[in-house]
Amino acid sequence: MASMSPVSGSVMSIYSGDFGNVDIKGGIEFSIDYVEKLKEFLIYIYQCRELAVAEVKKQRSDPYVKAYFLPEKAKMGKRKTAVKKKTLNPVYNEILRYKIPKQSLLAQTLNLSVWHHDALGRNSFLGEFNVNLGTWDWNNKLRKWYQLEPRTPAAGIGLKNRGEMKLALKYVPMSSTGPGTKPNLTGEVYISMKDCLQLPMLRGNKINSFVKCRVLPDTSRKSWQRTRTVDKTPNPYFNHTMVYDGFKEEDLREACVELTVWDHNRLSNHFLGGLRIGLGTGKSYGTAVDWMDSTHEEATMWEKMIASPNTWVEGILPLRMFKVATPAK
Incomplete structure (x- = not known):
């Protein structure tokens, strides 16, 4: 993952980001x-x-x-x-x-x-x-x-209701599987994407949606995971589980799960809304970051996950608009 984080970036699926890998300036x-x-x-x-x-x-x-x-x-x-x-x-x-x-x-x-x-x-x-x-x-x-600014997902400008996402989180701590086996020195975060509800219809009655996920502070392209695309419904059912490893318990207080929902069409992908599930402290590993901006509902779900290892924590959270951080080099 990014150099500022000790969390590793092993993922079950990989999706190339839409935003390039150049630091924005000028x-x-x-x-x-x-x-x-x-x-x-x-x-x-x-x-x-x-x-x-x-x-x-x-x-x-x-x-x-x-x-x-x-x-x-x-x-x-x-x-x-x-x-x-x-x-x-x-x-x-x-x-x-x-x-x-x-x-x-x-x-x-x-x-x-x-x-x-x-x-x-x-x-x-x-x-x-x-x-x-x-x-x-x-x-x-x-x-x-x-x-000049980093890519600002601009579809849905002015929309007050961007829909909701139903999901579940689980943290599996470090463990040893038994005598003579190599212990797992770090834990895993499981993110189970259930479905989305009442997504905004930006193109008449057409919407083909998918969800992208990464765990910040890793902004590299290899950290992206995504669901399949579900066509022609504002209430897509995904039933997709993503896994990120390399977490010690203290890392959970510095990390943030970013989930973004996109409408796919032939020319481009339009950002519909997203979630940032973390503690919302504004800092990660002592550095001020704008992506550590979780709402009260998002932070509460993350806190419950930390407090309940090996247990699924479920929730339905409202989607919101934010700037998606630029992938690192």
Whole structure:
């Protein structure tokens, strides 16, 4: 697992994350405008600065900027700039255009993301910035710098009810299986995914959902596990158990189980909501972390698991929105 944690990362299944493996840094300079006469939305992309290095061995990035409307990316399509090679400070001076009624814009979020172009198609995410067009000051036409941020799951913006998840947790401590056998010096955490209830329907009556899991502070790709995808229902039944090993009892107070629910479609996966089940202390191994932010209900379930080893602790918890931490290198 991550170097800050002694917990090992053995898992039963592996799922590659959607967020790349580059530390996010730098900024983007842009402005936006709407031309009433042409019914055209304009995005002026000027430049980026101090971007992350995508290819560490070559110490280079070949960045470009991509524009989408959220939460439904496919509806209006994407626009993107040219690729600028071998630079962390690309200058574009390009205009991305959309023919769209202004009233339709007010229900959208503009997503600007920066990517490293890879010749083999394995593009790396370098950061993004989201603009809520419903609250945007349309008199503001000035170019301005904005700090790039890690991937923010933006589907379901404005939804108050994101559904619930039914699950069970169990901690099996370190043990010895008998005379002459090698003792198990660390314990295991079992996470039994039962089902989800009343997931938000972002695409009319279509939803194809799956659940991803990892145990923080490990943000590496190898820590991901996922369920199968259940199609065409807001109440998917998964019945999937995930196991993470390498836990001593003291590690449980520093760790957090992150469960995220996703709607899968052909173009992209949309984040619907999630849980972070831990003590919610704000710290892990003495370091302040934003992912140790469990709600009272989530923290109570984790506390019950710690207090009841070898016993399943069940619960139904409400899903919520949060930023998913970027995978480590």
